[in-house]
Amino acid sequence: MFESMLVFGLVNSATLLLLSLGFSITFGLSGVANFAHGGIYLLSGYLAFFLIRTIGLPYFIAVILTIIITAFLGAAIYKLVVIRVRGIVLNEVIATFAIGICILELFRWLGYVTYEYSLPYIVRGRFTVLGTTLDYQRLLIVVVALLLAVFVWYFTHRTKTGMALLGMAQDEYTALAVGVDSDWAATYSFAIGGAFAAVAAVMILPLGIININLGYEVLLIALAVTVLGGLESTKGLILGCFILGYAQVFTSTFFAPHWKEAVYLLAILIVLAVKPSGLLGKFKELEERV
Amino acid sequence: MKAGYRKERIDRGIKARTDDIFAIASYREILYLAGPRIFAVLALLIFPLLANITGMYWQTVAFIACIIALLSLSWNLMFSVGLVSLGQAFFFGIGAYFTGYLDRFLGLSPLYSIPLATIAGAVLCTMIIFPVLRLRGIYFALITFALPLFLMRIIEATGMLGGTEGISGLQRLPGITFSLYVTVIAVLAVTFIFLRLFDTDYGLVLRAIHDNDMSVLAGGLSVQWYKTQAVFIAALPATFAGALMTLHYRIVGMPTFAVENSILPLTAAVLGGPGSFAGGVLGAFILVPVSEMLRAFGTLRIVMYGIMLLIFVVGLPEGIFRYAQRKYFQIERIVPLEEEKK
Numbered sequence: 001m002f003e004s005m006l007v008f009g010l011v012n013s014a015t016l017l018l019l020s021l022g023f024s025i026t027f028g029l030s031g032v033a034n035f036a037h038g039g040i041y042l043l044s045g046y047l048a049f050f051l052i053r054t055i056g057l058p059y060f061i062a063v064i065l066t067i068i069i070t071a072f073l074g075a076a077i078y079k080l081v082v083i084r085v086r087g088i089v090l091n092e093v094i095a096t097f098a099i100g101i102c103i104l105e106l107f108r109w110l111g112y113v114t115y116e117y118s119l120p121y122i123v124r125g126r127f128t129v130l131g132t133t134l135d136y137q138r139l140l141i142v143v144v145a146l147l148l149a150v151f152v153w154y155f156t157h158r159t160k161t162g163m164a165l166l167g168m169a170q171d172e173y174t175a176l177a178v179g180v181d182s183d184w185a186a187t188y189s190f191a192i193g194g195a196f197a198a199v200a201a202v203m204i205l206p207l208g209i210i211n212i213n214l215g216y217e218v219l220l221i222a223l224a225v226t227v228l229g230g231l232e233s234t235k236g237l238i239l240g241c242f243i244l245g246y247a248q249v250f251t252s253t254f255f256a257p258h259w260k261e262a263v264y265l266l267a268i269l270i271v272l273a274v275k276p277s278g279l280l281g282k283f284k285e286l287e288e289r290v
Numbered sequence: 291m292k293a294g295y296r297k298e299r300i301d302r303g304i305k306a307r308t309d310d311i312f313a314i315a316s317y318r319e320i321l322y323l324a325g326p327r328i329f330a331v332l333a334l335l336i337f338p339l340l341a342n343i344t345g346m347y348w349q350t351v352a353f354i355a356c357i358i359a360l361l362s363l364s365w366n367l368m369f370s371v372g373l374v375s376l377g378q379a380f381f382f383g384i385g386a387y388f389t390g391y392l393d394r395f396l397g398l399s400p401l402y403s404i405p406l407a408t409i410a411g412a413v414l415c416t417m418i419i420f421p422v423l424r425l426r427g428i429y430f431a432l433i434t435f436a437l438p439l440f441l442m443r444i445i446e447a448t449g450m451l452g453g454t455e456g457i458s459g460l461q462r463l464p465g466i467t468f469s470l471y472v473t474v475i476a477v478l479a480v481t482f483i484f485l486r487l488f489d490t491d492y493g494l495v496l497r498a499i500h501d502n503d504m505s506v507l508a509g510g511l512s513v514q515w516y517k518t519q520a521v522f523i524a525a526l527p528a529t530f531a532g533a534l535m536t537l538h539y540r541i542v543g544m545p546t547f548a549v550e551n552s553i554l555p556l557t558a559a560v561l562g563g564p565g566s567f568a569g570g571v572l573g574a575f576i577l578v579p580v581s582e583m584l585r586a587f588g589t590l591r592i593v594m595y596g597i598m599l600l601i602f603v604v605g606l607p608e609g610i611f612r613y614a615q616r617k618y619f620q621i622e623r624i625v626p627l628e629e630e631k632k
Contacts, residue, residue: 106590216439219432
């Protein structure tokens with residue numbers, strides 16, 4: 001019982017991390033909250049499905065193609081739409097929200113909701129750890145989530161491009177003064193956000209069928225995790241994922257599974273009441289919470 | 291536009307003359323100022339009487355348009371204090387379920403259940419939203435987006451308040467003309483009251499919170515407390531709309547919390563111009579008939595609202611109402627740039 005909670009909590013936390021990383025990267029680097037994140041996530045799932053099942057490409061080529069196309073899509077969303085409303089936070093929210101709604105409801109209308117729409121497992125089979133049976137796909141989720149988190153840290157702290165983006169996020173005018181192009185950085189961050197959403201979709205969607213409402217849920221997860229962990233730190237993000245992941249497993253074990261969603265809101269409320277800047281956040285409460 | 295030229299906007303002569311109340315000298319000028327308003331009010335008041343000419347269908351469409359107009363007024367008030375809501379369905383649904391409960395389980399007549407549900411629902415909404423009022427911008431938007439979905443999930447899972455089947459068999463209202471008149475008067479009254487409210491000192495504080503909440507804080511006023519009051523005021527028309535809709539259709543169910551009820555008022559408000567109360571009402575009266583004509587397309591309508599939102603947020607962020615207002619009061623002409631004149 002305890003061991004299985006431990007294992008599934010880890011898997012759940014890694015899932016949350018994968019889902020929210022793309023949103024958090026875009027938000028952290030460009031300051032734009034990409035409300036289309038859930039839509040992009042589902043779109044990349046359907047894209048992978050289309051490439052694998054309809055066109056019949058080999059699995060890995062299809063996945064890489066999905067990630068690249070989604071990255072370009074993310075960049076296109078910035079270049080075509082967001083760039084025109086950038087700086088007006090509320091319009092950014094409404095514009096990206098509208099894009100997300102369009103994608104999700106279009107797929108709902110097309111009727112892509114039945115059981116045939118599911119992605120294949122990357123690796124089959126299962127193994128036993130701590131007395132709990134776990135399939136390799138879930139193990140892979142944990143590994144990929146950790147790899148991505150490490151990659152994000154490495155990218156933003158050790159590579160030139162990453163440091164330019166980080167500089168943009170920390171102080172736009174100073175970064176401009178040393179020759180970083182603001183629009184270039186934001187396009188980059190949207191592309192990375194899109195690519196991460198695609199990775200998450202390819203990893204996580206095989207576990208179930210592709211469901212439209214997942215798109216809305218992904219947004220809530222991303223919000224809960226960023227509020228919980230504190231906006232500006234990757235460490236906070238990971239911590240937030242672990243807290244939420246374990247809290248969810250705990251609730252569905254001891255209460256009923258449908259209270260799982262209540263955990264997000266409850267977590268947000270408690271953190272806001274106790275430490276409004278987030279667990280590892282440093283900013284003041286009112287000013288920075290835009 | 292050619293290089294070396296720019297567009298210039300200047301007030302029309304009649305606008306300049308009538309700007310000052312003492313200058314109004316002729317019927318023409320009075321009509322110029324009051325005409326659009328009187329026309330809108332009269333159109334709204336006369337339309338319910340034309341049931342024989344327009345048919346029941348368009349009367350119902352007008353009723354739904356009024357409901358959406360109330361929701362967009364509510365959205366606009368929250369927008370005016372810097373709170374962007376993506377979940378107006380939350381207020382709507384709470385009002386609707388309150389009415390359903392009061393009617394079905396306590397047997398109150400509509401005369402009592404509507405006002406009671408409006409006020410109690412608004413109090414409940416304010417209490418639920420109060421803890422997250424510290425949030426601004428996107429965080430607040432996401433929470434309001436989550437709330438109706440969350441309530442829907444809870445009702446579905448626990449089966450309380452009728453669960454997936456909802457509460458049906460409520461008391462009957464006198465008919466469509468009655469419902470339409472009540473909503474029309476509500477829309478007019480709420481628009482008038484909100485416009486007046488924003489002319490008072492109290493409204494000045496609310497607007498200041500939208501523009502710069504730090505300065506309000508520095509002025510020694512509690513931002514949180516004013517926002518709480520604003521949410522309560524904004525919740526009133528929305529819960530009222532929910533209450534009336536429930537009693538009109540004599541059923542309340544989970545669809546009251548649906549995404550469509552959030553995105554329709556939002557689109558109406560953006561269409562008309564965010565922050566302008568009359569604009570939101572205008573937007574609702576444009577959007578709802580269009581949306582009813584597209585009913586055959588099913589959920590594709592929501593995609594169309596999304597596209598519309600996108601077009602207006604990117605292309606015409608001021609909204610149709612302010613655009614029309616500008617055309618009405620000002621003329622535009624192309625003039626050469628200053629350098630060219632020399």
